[in-house]
Amino acid sequence: MRLLDHLFALVSLAGLVAMGWWGVYQSPQNAANLQMELQQKTTAALKAAGHDWAIVTMDGQHAILSGKAPTTEAVRDAALTILTADGQGGLIFGGVTQVESVADDAPPVSPFVWHAEKTPEGALVLSGHVPSRTIRKALLAEAQAVSAGAPVEDRMQLASGAPVGNWQGIARLGLHQLASLDSGDVTLEDTRLRVNGVASDKAVREAVTTEVTNIAAPFQGQPLVRGASLWLARVSDDGLLLKGNVSSESERREILTLAKKHYQGKLVDEMVIADQVYGGWMEGVRRGLPQFVHFQSGEMDFDPDGAGFLILGQASPSTLAYLKQDVASLTAPYTAEIRAVSRLPAPPEVVPAATPVEACQGMVDAAVATGDISFAEGAAEPLRTSGPALDVLAASVAACDPALGFSINGRAEAENPKPADVALGRARADALVAFLEATGVDAGRLSAIGYGPTAAEQAIDSADAGADSRPIEITVLERSE
Known part of the structure; x- marks a missing residue:
């Protein structure tokens, strides 16, 4: 019996050793395997909950949350998602026991923009920034309630920077107004709500206009x-679309010829010939289309029951300025209303400088040197071929320190009589000042000086020999308080 007892003891000891080895190295509940499993589950849970900003690192059952959090609420939601990623968890059940946040706050978004679009098919697309997941969920539910069963797509993102006041209430009001339109879009940019769209019912147009006009401050x-538009031109990433009714084949051919002359991208013609005559409407197309096709995006609509042409979208400052000049002389019954937003290009890249003045001067010099800001002989207004260079110049000025000022130095050609040289040089400088003011530069930062050809060569200290022949020179100044 003693030998048998010893044998059983040895077998039991071997079993205990095997169970211990399995528990330490093979069991799902050992420390290494548990940490790996929790890492996978918490990462998947964050992704499923839409916390794309969040990063989780497991230290045993202790979770460390990091990343650029869009809002404080987002940190709380992400922490709760991690804590419940493996059920109730805890020490006994092997889940997350604690969440430590080292997440940084993302900088506030400015401008804070939320957007909703209703397609001609009735679908709603929500995008842009929302201040919290709770408001995002509420707006999505509101959209589904007013969509009459049409699809609702959610592209909204959490961000901080929403203005004070009833932001959610204004967004909901915008959704309700959008739902009553045939198609259109709503943009809430900081405290400004823009409702743009089409409604065939006049009573609906009037009701929406009244509601949106009378929203409460701030x-x-x-x-x-x-x-509804009779004819429209639309510029987008897909190209230029020409759509709607024209009264004859000759009108159609003229519009196509005009578009091909001024637009270099893909052109889609969906115009049809209809039994209609609107005398004088083609003059608006002739004056507006050549500049409109240079928009970054937008629509040019013709509504014979309204004032005529409505032009919306985004364009460079020079394109908008030239368009306004071209359509200014249109008269009733068909005039043109422009509701477009100016968008600056990127400023030129320059070598980093030691001071704000040097950095600004480098950008301004690069804009003037690489562009073509030129004038017809004896003319004060820049040639329209100067538009792209003027836009880059405006972008450079906008990128400079707001405390800096600019001396705009203009001059005339040597062929002009000397008494007229200084006046023409000043007129050219004034024209450039007016353009920069129109892009949003404070007039107090700008001054204009006119030179004759000889005086300019003496007064302008240029870094390169070719600068003496330029009609415009710009000097960056430190402004005194």
């Missing part, structure tokens, strides 16, 4: 609701 409403 918010402001900008309604732009029109009837």
